[in-house]
Amino acid sequence: MSGALTSLTIAQMHDRLTRREVSAVELLDAHEERIDAVDGGIKAFLRLTPDLARGQAEAADRRLAAGDGVHALTGIPLAIKDVFCTQGVETTAGSRILAGFISPYDATVVARLRQAGAVFVGMTNCDEFAMGSSTENSGYWPTHNPWDPTRVPGGSSGGSAAAVAAGMAAFALGSDTGGSIRQPAALTGTVGFKATYGRVSRYGLIAFASSLDHVGPFTRSVDDCATVMATIAGHDPLDATCFDRPLDLDRVGAGIKGMRLGLPREYFEVAGMEEGVQRSVGDALEVLKEAGAELVEVSLPHTDYGLAAYYIVAPAECSSNLARFDGVKYGLHDPGAESLLANYLNTRREGFGPEVRRRLMLGTYALSSGYYDAYYLKAMKVRTLIKRDFDEAFARCDAIVSATSPTVAFKIGEKTGDPYAMYLCDVLTLGADLAGLPGLSVPTAAAGGLPVGLQVVSPQFREDLALQVGRAYEQASGITAEVARL
Amino acid sequence: MSSVVGSDWEAVIGMEVHVQLATRSKMFCGCATDYLGKPPNSNVCPVCLGLPGTLPVINRKAVELLLKSALALNCEIQEFTKFDRKNYFYPDLPKGYQISQYDLPMSRNGWIEVAGKRVRITRVHLEEDTGRLVHAGDSLHSGGVSMVDLNRSGMPLMEIVTEPDLRSAADARDYAVELRALLRTIGASEAEMEKGHLRAEANVSLRPRGSEQLGVKTELKNINSFRALFRAVEFELKRQAEVLESGGQVVQETRGWSEAEQRTVTQRSKEGAEDYPLLPRAGPAAPELRAGLHRGASRLAAGAAGSAPRAPCRRAGTVRVRRRPDHGRG
């Protein structure tokens, strides 16, 4: 029974809830049982919020009983990446430096999901401040891939991806700065999506790189993804980059007959592309063709420079964004420091892990006087060229398809000694972040028993096109996001 | 009047004035601006506390008041402007950076007439104020502590910078008096020096009469009245003349006016500042502030031009600002 409940999509759960076949409290019970049974081995959650969840589930049941104001997410169990400030809940961005910080306010997306009646199961593990591609950079512990616990779930939103893949939540919130939603979605066989920059409010998302940070969901179907997007998207007066434009998802189920899908040459020739991934994505392209899409070759000629530009811009922005963690106001603090400087140094040395410190140093250097023009400004120019690449490609196609990640989930520890190899995980995803475009990952056929993802990138403001392609693939292939048997 | 007047030395003085704008809410959040007299840290919110995840939203009224002021000061309004981050660590700076404007201030190249002479205005820009440190106990011994009060954090400030066109302590004072009158007339600020609405800093140097080169300057701070401004500049000019006439060299430094001693004194850098050699550096421009300035509905500059009491508008830009949720009260 509980196994069945924790494998359902949001739509299926909603159906059962509204028909009163199951209560929100029972749904929560089933998920808590599942967490008890499997999270000891997966370690997706940094902390559970059982009291909050129970209160929300009971409130959802009252709402459902009254049949008043029931939302598609009322009573649905949600896991929240530890980067979203959640009122009354410890929120640490996966970092020791924020240990003990209980947020006094809700991020806008969290507030919207609270209002919709979602049930907050807990806060999920991630790479510290979302910096990483495997969740191994967490300040607490690594998360394991539900499909093979010796492997990583991807990152940085690995805890959220693993929670959905293991049936510990029906959906989860993630953030995507270089691929941090789409890559773990691919590695865990879940649906992951991030919209156009500015479509979803960043207010309350603990900033990594302000001009690259995107918010989005993990779900087990494209329809569920659209449901969550419809709830969290939309203008927020507290985030001036958040635009006011309706998100029209009416045609997501319309199929892809006659749609032109671009295959960027550079994305298929990328170094380190595994054969299994290539085969799975190749098969997916055949499915899309049979479903009526026309495949055209396009080019994104500045792809090679994307990684370099990204690793200037993101560290530069983070070096400024993370300045506020100084031990003075909240989080870690060295009470024995004999001077102000010692307090700063001790707090930040103790509180930040090695990858965060590496990026703070890279970013500080790139912004320092004399280097600002040579590094940061130049990287921003490359970013403009990458945006132009996408514009030109979209003149020839409606959406761009490729693998999400060049590899399947790798072994825990395999890349921790080689930051550059780790950075290469994002080579196919970070372009859409640099250009601020919608990007989706949907599961394709497994390779050697491990999940593979198909990435769909669509033009600015056209989230519907990416979801339309993903939905059509899901339908035509019969491959849907499954819950890992554990 | 002054030992310097009539001497072989010419005074060269430029002013930097920080003006607290007469808005009802802070620069980037909805907190009230009438924080005086409130208990410490009671006039704050997640944004001006610099809590993780918060974002600034520009106060439209502050931009309007800056534009009015800039036009009254005969400045050019810039067609493109942005905010930058000045990154440095200090306990009264909750985000680890101050939001200010570097290379693209909202306005430049103006002038104001002071006692029949034109004083050129270099730039007028917007920024946010820091919090305050309250020192308790004996700071020289281990018992001393500093407490942080963030009620002032995020207050809207307008900085007005002049060229070094002033030639005497009286000039400096007259400039400040004239500026205060202008800001009050257009309603940009209450401009009470004693209440800290108008904080004047003078950059003072001497050069041999007839020389075109600038001498080494000192920066005078902690000036709380027009009289203090006059006396501080006057004192400093005398002091520098004595240094130079005795064959010495003026040291470039910040000096504070001591009301009690009626003299300028080398200012100990900020409490403990010598402990951390971390120089301010430019952070990346915040995307939310670019967007906030350049998207939105109203053509504020055009509107401001219509309502400015004097000031021919040489070039009304199209600075656009969107309304914040909490700024019904401006």
Ligand SMILES: [Zn+2]
């Ligand atoms: Zn505030």
